[in-house]
Amino acid sequence: MATILVVDDELGIRALLSEILSDEGHTIELAENAQRARAVRERMRPDLVLLDIWMPDVDGVTLLKEWGSSGQLTMPVIMMSGHGTIDTAVEATKYGAIAFLEKPITLQKLLRAVEQALVKTAPRPAPVVGLPSYSRSEMLLPPSHQPVSLNSGVSTPQPSLPAQGLASEQLFELDRPLREARDAFEKSYFEFHLAKENGSMTRVAEKTGLERTHLYRKLKQLGVDLSRNKRSNGI
Incomplete structure (x- = not known):
């Protein structure tokens, strides 16, 4: 799971996003303004930032530009706004944001945007050498039908599970x-x-x-x- 920084001046929005994303297994850091967001960014490197555009001290686009110019934009940023326009979204994208969510944010859109952002930035796993490869059809077989590769190169099936044990297999x-x-x-x-x-x-x-x-x-x-x-x- 990921560490996500939520930056929004509205307490209710911060609390709601924190609850939803925590339920998904993520670790959440909260910031109510740009100053606090800077401090969190200095202390750690979040995997993702949800950044509100309209904030009282420094707006989100300005903070996004700041991180970009100082080399601190090392994480994906999703912009949020209840008063955004297409021009605002385009500007945010130009300065490094990867997505724009319009408030009120639906649960489905939030989770999809977060998942896509994390998938795009996730490192590709290194190939594992020496393990047998299976076709997609073999991967979908229940364990009792999976071949086991032995050192001798002979493939033998595993013993079948009792019938009652298969009731919960999916x-x-x-x-x-x-x-x-x-x-x-x-x-x-x-x-x-x-x-x-x-x-x-x-x-x-x-x-x-x-x-x-x-x-x-x-x-x-x-x-x-x-x-x-x-x-x-x-x-």
Whole structure:
């Protein structure tokens, strides 16, 4: 996960973005103005900055220019504004911003912009030498059908799992955007635990390590059918 600096003079916006992005597993740093943002940038190198344009001391575009001219624009920056224009967005892009989000920012647009920004700047992993390569069709097979390469060069199948163990196995389409693949996995993960705990939100929250309110919001976001797992005494 990433370290994200959120720069906005509105306390409510900072708190909301911090909560959403923390739920996604990111580490969040907050700044209410350009002065504070400079201090955070000096202390650390965030992986991404969400920067408001209209702030009382120094506006976001000016701060963006400052970082660019001083060689400190080493991280992607997404600009935010509730009063922005196309000209403002173009100007911000010219000085190094990679995206522009118009307030009010929807959850879907925020997460997509953050994910795309981090994917674009993520270093490519070095190739691993000496490991067998598998075709895409082999990668989608359940573990019981995966070949195991031995030193002798002979491929042998793993022992089949018991039938009851396969009930929770899921096959996920890998040729899709990361966000969609992760949502599909998380939905199956939560549906499995809901069924296992007979729909008890309290026990599922304990098992998954999420606060109950965060868990409920995550399930709604993923489109999990909660009514199917409701018990007679409620969730």
